[in-house]
Amino acid sequence: MGLLSQGSPLSWEETKRHADHVRRHGILQFLHIYHAVKDRHKDVLKWGDEVEYMLVSFDHENKKVRLVLSGEEVLETLQEKGERTNPNHPTLWRPEYGSYMIEGTPGQPYGGTMSEFNTVEDNMRKRRKEATSLLGENQALCTITSFPRLGCPGFTLPEFKPSPVEGGASKSLFFPDEAINKHPRFSTLTRNIRHRRGEKVVINVPIFKDKNTPSPFIEAFPEDEEAAKASKPDHIYMDAMGFGMGNCCLQVTFQACSISEARYLYDQLATICPIVMALSAASPFYRGYVSDIDCRWGVISASVDDRTREERGLEPLKNNNYRISKSRYDSIDSYLSECGEKYNDIDLTIDKEIYEQLLQEGIDRLLAQHVAHLFIRDPLTLFEEKIHLDDANESDHFENIQSTNWQTMRFKPPPPNSDIGWRVEFRPMEVQLTDFENSAYVVFVVLLTRVILSYKLDFLIPLSKVDENMKVAQKRDAVLQGMFYFRKDICKGGTTMVDGYSKAQNSTEQAVEEYTLMSIDTIINGKEAVFPGLIPILNSYLENMEVDVDTRCSILNYLKLIKKRASGELMTVARWMREFIANHPDYKQDSVITDEMNYSLILKCNQIANELCECPELLGPALRKVKYSGSKTDSSN
Template sequence: MGLLSQGSPLSWEETKRHADHVRRHGILQFLHIYHAVKERHKDVLKWGDEVEYMLVAFDHQNKKVRVVLKGEEVLEALQEKGERKNPNHPTLWRPEYGSYMIEGTPGQPYGGTMSEFNTVEDNMRKRRQEASSLLKENEALCTITSFPRLGCPGFTVPDCKPTPVEGGASKSLFFPDEAINKHPRFSTLTRNIRHRRGEKVVINVPIFKDKNTPFPFIETFPQDDEAVQAAQPNHIYMDAMGFGMGNCCLQVTFQACSISEARYLYDQLATICPIVMALSASSPFYRGYVSDIDCRWGVISASVDDRTREERGLEPLKNNSYRISKSRYDSIDSYLSKCGEKYNDIDLTKDKEIYERLLKEGIDHLLAQHIAHLFIRDPLTLFEEKIHLDDANESDHFENIQSTNWQTMRFKPPPPNSDIGWRVEFRPMEVQLTDFENSAYVVFVVLLTRVILSYKLDFLIPLSKVDENMKVAQKRDAVLHGLFYFRKDICKGGTAVVDGCSTAQNGTETDTEEFTLMSIDTIINGKEGVFPGLIPILNSYLENMEVDVDTRCSILNYLKLIKKRASGELMTAARWMRDFVAKHPDYKQDSVITDEINYSLLLECNNIANELSECPELLGSGFKKAKYSGNKTGSSS
């Protein structure tokens, strides 16, 4: 969740008064870091994953499941048993936005050897086992992206009521403040986003029109004028940060060998973000309804959109400096590497003074405009004790802005005075039900970075086309029916690394277009005469590497899952969930997720995650079995 400072949080009005101070000193802090480590080379390739979890409680007698608001208690126990006793403990635990959420990572980053891929799933199992061991008999640790009845009456344990009229952080009609993590950063973020925006956030998700869904589908909110104005017909309306940041995801961070390699990876992986997001789609339900989208990205983007009406272009600029085209949670707006420069076709809003300052300090144009674009944003949280800092040795002001620009990719300078190198973070993936699936997606992305660097692959297309891909990726069944802009010749200079990799002759394109529309099946698995496919390229890479038998077997199992999800032979979690609900005896074909449907669905999700149920539609057969059952609640039917 980014920077977690301790101290006395300031109100939005107080924070606003210090905004220029934070930006000015944030840039000074960045410059100190940059000049100290810009020439740093030969850092070891390291990487790590982050898995976010939800705590839920099953009421078997009444056939209900609710989120459990004890994330802080579980987190404290996990840290006390783990990293505080042993700095080399194999797992690390961190807070997340929801008080029903926790985040787990490996205790130490993985290294550059192929055998590391064979340890990812075991580490994820340890995390699930550690956290599950602290739960009560009827409680479970779930890796689901969105809780289907989040925001419905009685969705929390203990039962907490929203406070839309009284004072509070979100003033939501649906989401109680008790469901927000108690660390002051989270409630302050929630309150200050609302205050800066000048109104509550607005999230409208298209509803899935089933046979008996009212059309038009219209909800009425007579007690809330903002909701009356904001809620759209045929959409599920939500009004709080918790509906986005209260979802779970799967992320990977890579340490590159140098700043130039980090910039190259940042650009190349940015084009892969929508593809992997569609492949990992797992969030079709919101606020007790079946939606017409499969991914959370647009929901979370709207949930933290702090832009004022002026910045959104709804009123003339008077009190604000810029029109800003996107939420601060969205896809990237500029490539960072030289080879990406010609594809930067998005109009980039930037702080011109900061941009000029960075150029004078020797920062190149591409990196300068990236930082100057991030710094058009205001700080959203500030602690009284953290206003005046040592810019040469601290980076809190830089991270204040950096860590609240939540984009598909994040370019991460090293912390001051550390042995950590230049890093990039891959952020668009939805979390999966099982450790096997989460490991598969992580290994796929990490292996792809190795191939990109080894073969000098080039996936770059105009950034505006990547934005279009992001919109397509969120649609229902995008993995099967969506078409995505993708580069046809990914081998620079026309050097083929596998059969059919290059469509170029003598370094020139045979077609006037560098990119074309492709299905995810074509992008991942290849199509003769069109594109070689990422999986065949990864397989070619593996054939040329020395890999022990167990590791090779694990990797091939993971790639088989990705391959079959892309082809449609296996379902995405989103499609499987939709089918489960559609077949449920309590479902009335009206797009409503009742308590009983939600109970049945999450119970089955939990049973699948803990090997108590088989799910060949989702997982296929022949994958590596888990070695434990981390759940205490068990199957109930």
């Protein structure tokens, strides 16, 4: 999760005093990197995935499942046995926000050959097995996006109570500070977001109105005036960074061959973000309730929203410089490539001095405004030992701002003095229950980048429409019910490569006619005379490539999962979870998830993840049987 500096963290007031220093030197660091590598070409296409995991413990006797606060110890052992012992170890492990979380990546990035697609799932299996081997009895490693009873009494092991009054990082009514990773970055981020904002973060998620759900649904917080004021009727109220950053996701980073290719990929993939987010929907439950959303994005966006009342437009500007329309965790605000410029229809707040400085240093207008927009934000964490740096050889101040702008896509300059190239990070996906599913989503996105570059596809639409798509994507059953703005003709040459679909582009066509509302089924699987479909395009690409039989079978299996999720033949994880809870014998149709219901759900998730049971509604017949026992839980209990 971003930059992990070591040292003595500063308070918000101390950090604020150094904010201009960090911004000034962050820009100098960016300029050093840019001028050193702006003309760099022919970097090979490399890529890698990041999977976030939760550690859980099953109490079979009392039918409870809790989050285990041992992430730091597990991580230390994984690193000691892995990368510190062998630099070529096949897995890498990193800390995450929750002390019940860890993040795993492949030890080395994947390369440009098609056969690499056939190694993704195997590496994910290695990660699951490696981490699981360190867990205690009745403990498991779960890839679930949101823990349904996160923030409910007793949700951690060991159990800690929140401290809303006493001095602490979050002052949450529900989320104890002990559930935050012990690395000082995480508690400092939590505290400084709250201090900068001037109040606790406010997260209100609409509750799913079932037959017996109270109407209006109102929670009372008589002993907390701030909560009583912030919570909304018919909403699930949450008040801490942990409710967002304590969720898990699936991300992919690509190295492009040049800066221009990275900018092109950044733009094209930005339009795909809401589509894949809806396809990967996996988080319908929050704080022990059934919600009316399927994705975590808005929750995590609100959980780190450090904007003051002035910046949110609730009070006149007096102590702050800008009105800022979004949280620092949100969708992108501008395209970076020349072909995207005409679709930049969102008002962009920028630091004008930084923008002019970048222009004078030879940075083009589109990249200059992107960086100047990121740098309207303050640094949220700063370490005493990291204030004064060598701008020619370090990039901590640039990364300080860059890594706390958590957007759907991230444009990543190379680290100073490294052989790493220009990269882009694809960030909207929800993590899935199984390694097979996670591999499928990763392979789909990576394969799509190959096709975009090979066929010079154009998915661009006005950025305001992408923002609208992001809102639709988070709604319940968006994959089946939602309609998304999407470009009708995606082939710049005028004709696509898919059999049965040929549509010449009319050069006089108005921008408003370049896109239309489509279902995800149409976007992914195609509809005659409307849109060719991304899966048919990928299949067409595969037919023209030399691919060994095993790899081709794996890829087709992955694409089959995506295809069937898009059509509704298979459920999303979110829909499957909803059905599971709705059919649980203890469910009272009141939107409440009890300890026992949560236990049953997570136990089932763990059994599915370790291939100890079938789940045709979620996976169909596509899941290949590769036997191994990766769980230390006794599934017979």
